[in-house]
Amino acid sequence: MQIPAQIDFQGFEPTEQQRALIDRKLSGLEEFFDRITACRFVMKAPRQHHRTSGQYEVNIHLVLPDGHEVAVERTPPEDERFADPEFAINDAFSRVRRRLQDEVRRLRGDVKAHEPQPIATVRRVQPEEDYGFLETGDGREIYFHRNSVLDDAFAQLKPGVRVTFVEEAGEKGAQASTVRILGKHGLR
Known part of the structure; x- marks a missing residue:
């Protein structure tokens, strides 16, 4: 000192x-x-x-x-x-x-900045079976289950809807542990 x-x-x-x-x-x-x-x-x-x-x-x-x-x-x-x-x-x-x-x-200047969540597009949804698939910007397909969709918005997911997601390794490959629909202000 x-x-x-x-x-x-x-x-x-x-x-x-x-x-x-x-x-x-x-x-x-x-x-x-x-x-x-x-x-x-x-x-x-x-x-x-x-x-x-x-x-x-x-x-x-x-x-x-x-x-x-x-x-x-x-x-x-x-x-x-x-x-x-x-x-x-x-x-x-x-x-x-x-x-x-x-x-x-x-x-x-080391203040943490949170990594932006990746964006994907809903590719297909199987509502009767409670799951669907997302397509990432690099063309990968990511599985998601109804329980992963935030805000009880599974019914709003249709092909073409843009979402953010959190990816994790599942038993059969990549899956989304969290899926959130992008709102008007979330379009990028």
């Missing part, structure tokens, strides 16, 4: 074990992302409040390059596990690490 971490305990004096745990967790965050510029860690002793009685509060605020920030600032839920200071510390660091991972993905 460019600036040493600010660590503050309010209403109690931590044990050496708690300090060591915090140092290990901070080191782990730095190992994951070595460009954290600053960190503020605040741990508050349990208050005698009807909602948070006996529970430690831990707030962690990280500053990243270009003004990006990651923070965990919350009052713990009514959960007796937060009466254990080590549990409260571990929970807060787990939460801030997940948020840091998300922010680092955004900074790197």
Whole structure:
């Protein structure tokens, strides 16, 4: 970190074990992302409040390059596990690490984009036998069963209707585990 971490305990004096745990967790965050510029860690002793009685509060605020920030600032839920200071510390660091991972993905441009589902055309339907076949853009034939069709739309499937599908390996070859009719806005 460019600036040493600010660590503050309010209403109690931590044990050496708690300090060591915090140092290990901070080191782990730095190992994951070595460009954290600053960190503020605040741990508050349990208050005698009807909602948070006996529970430690831990707030962690990280500053990243270009003004990006990651923070965990919350009052713990009514959960007796937060009466254990080590549990409260571990929970807060787990939460801030997940948020840091998300922010680092955004900074790197690695945000997941879902693959578009493939499109096919209904080739034929056997309504009395509850199945049909799709034809993919590359000419393959994919089997589907009535139970694979979403929105109870099996009766609407006719040859020529365009659908999206999820393909899987079946006992007799490729089959669609999910079939959805493309709507007006789904035409591609």
